[in-house]
Amino acid sequence: MVIVLSALSYYFVTSEKNYLPRIDVQNLSQNGFSIWVANATKLSLTPTAIALGKFDGIHLGHQKVIQPILEGQNREITDKIYSTVVTFDPHPQQFFSGQPHNLLTPLEEKVEQLCSLKVKQLVLLPFDKELSALTPTEFVEKILIQQLKAVRISVGQDFRFGSCRLGAAEDLQIIAAKYNIPVHIVPLAGDEENSPISSTTIRQALNQGDIIKANQLLGRKYTLVGTVVEGEKLGTNIGFPTANLELPSDKFLPKKGVYAVHVSITSSTEENVLKSDYRGVMNIGICPTVNGTQVSVEVHLLDWSGDLYGERLLVKIEKFLRSEQKFNSLKALTNQIRCDCDTANSFFQSRC
Numbered sequence: 001m002v003i004v005l006s007a008l009s010y011y012f013v014t015s016e017k018n019y020l021p022r023i024d025v026q027n028l029s030q031n032g033f034s035i036w037v038a039n040a041t042k043l044s045l046t047p048t049a050i051a052l053g054k055f056d057g058i059h060l061g062h063q064k065v066i067q068p069i070l071e072g073q074n075r076e077i078t079d080k081i082y083s084t085v086v087t088f089d090p091h092p093q094q095f096f097s098g099q100p101h102n103l104l105t106p107l108e109e110k111v112e113q114l115c116s117l118k119v120k121q122l123v124l125l126p127f128d129k130e131l132s133a134l135t136p137t138e139f140v141e142k143i144l145i146q147q148l149k150a151v152r153i154s155v156g157q158d159f160r161f162g163s164c165r166l167g168a169a170e171d172l173q174i175i176a177a178k179y180n181i182p183v184h185i186v187p188l189a190g191d192e193e194n195s196p197i198s199s200t201t202i203r204q205a206l207n208q209g210d211i212i213k214a215n216q217l218l219g220r221k222y223t224l225v226g227t228v229v230e231g232e233k234l235g236t237n238i239g240f241p242t243a244n245l246e247l248p249s250d251k252f253l254p255k256k257g258v259y260a261v262h263v264s265i266t267s268s269t270e271e272n273v274l275k276s277d278y279r280g281v282m283n284i285g286i287c288p289t290v291n292g293t294q295v296s297v298e299v300h301l302l303d304w305s306g307d308l309y310g311e312r313l314l315v316k317i318e319k320f321l322r323s324e325q326k327f328n329s330l331k332a333l334t335n336q337i338r339c340d341c342d343t344a345n346s347f348f349q350s351r352c
């Protein structure tokens with residue numbers, strides 16, 4: 001099967017089809033770029049220049065690993081070598097633990113990020129018993145060389161592969177060299193204190209509400225992408241209507257609390273058109289003041305009113321403002337939300 005991104009939703013196309021349409025996210029990336037997403041190697045476009053890894057977050061370190069497969073891309077388009085990110089689905093950690101593994105970039109976001117980097121193809125290797133049992137040599141020969149017809153490969157310095165993670169980046173280099181396939185081993189990118197940038201450090205920063213650090217390591221703003229659904233209808237009553245977001249179930253959420261955010265609205269009726277860009281305040285939490293029990297993510301757009309139900313919002317998180325609290329009354333909550341809006345406004349103005 002192939003997953004096709006179209007109008008920001010996924011369609012599953014059976015593998016029996018001889019012709020598979022290209023994914024066109026022209027309006028999304030603003031530069032007319034499109035990406036092909038295949039969840040079986042037999043459906044992939046070949047030959048390939050491969051960046052290999054888990055790539056959760058597509059952070060600055062990942063971008064450095066992807067860079068070598070993009071070099072010379074314009075020339076290679078004519079030679080038909082497809083810059084290809086090869087990753088695993090589900091995340092290997094989920095496969096081995098049997099527990100859901102929340103992601104910084106669930107599939108749809110990953111596709112969008114790769115598309116904006118001008119990667120031509122994403123191949124999702126089904127991470128199952130069979131794949132995890134391949135020896136390093138089998139993995140390289142069967143998957144990368146025979147099936148994906150790799151002409152060059154890029155991995156991070158700490159990349160491990162094959163059964164029991166036996167293979168290291170250097171082993172990949174040695175095995176591929178037998179077939180004259182160069183392997184680019186990219187040194188680990190570091191943050192300002194020279195600690196390696198990793199999905200784990202970004203998760204830790206988000207868990208602590210350290211959005212500034214998470215955004216620095218990502219090289220962009222941490223983003224939540226979801227559809228506006230109905231809530232308890234209390235927001236309008238207290239003077240602060242909030243768009244309640246339905247997010248992918250595997251999206252990693254930052255620490256509970258209140259944030260200053262930027263919001264873009266994508267119409268669900270027009271294809272991928274970003275309608276606007278707004279400032280807002282967001283609460284992630286269980287709303288203890290109204291005795292909530294489920295975690296919700298809700299955004300109030302500053303100086304705006306209108307109908308957002310069913311719209312798709314892109315929420316870029318800018319700053320953690322405070323932790324969620326249980327207030328004694330709705331009036332106290334309302335006063336605090338008014339203060340939050342003032343704090344967010346001051347923050348945005350200080351950055352102008």
Ligand SMILES: Cc1cc2nc3c(=O)[nH]c(=O)nc-3n(C[C@H](O)[C@H](O)[C@H](O)COP(=O)(O)O)c2cc1C
Nearest residue numbers: 231232233234235242281283287288289300324325
């Ligand atoms: C900026 C902001 C801060 C909030 N802070 C809290 C809070 O500290 N404690 C709380 O119980 N709810 C908080 N909320 C959530 C409100 O309780 C919630 O928006 C209200 O119950 C309306 O929910 P509804 O959209 O389901 O109608 C906050 C909401 C916003 C927009």
Ligand SMILES: Nc1ncnc2c1ncn2[C@@H]1O[C@H](COP(=O)(O)OP(=O)(O)O)[C@@H](O)[C@H]1O
Nearest residue numbers: 230231232233235236241242301305306307308
């Ligand atoms: N400034 C605003 N920010 C967010 N939503 C707004 C705003 N103005 C109007 N709305 C609309 O109000 C809805 C939220 O109102 P609310 O009373 O909180 O209902 P619900 O509990 O269903 O979220 C939003 O989904 C949106 O359609």
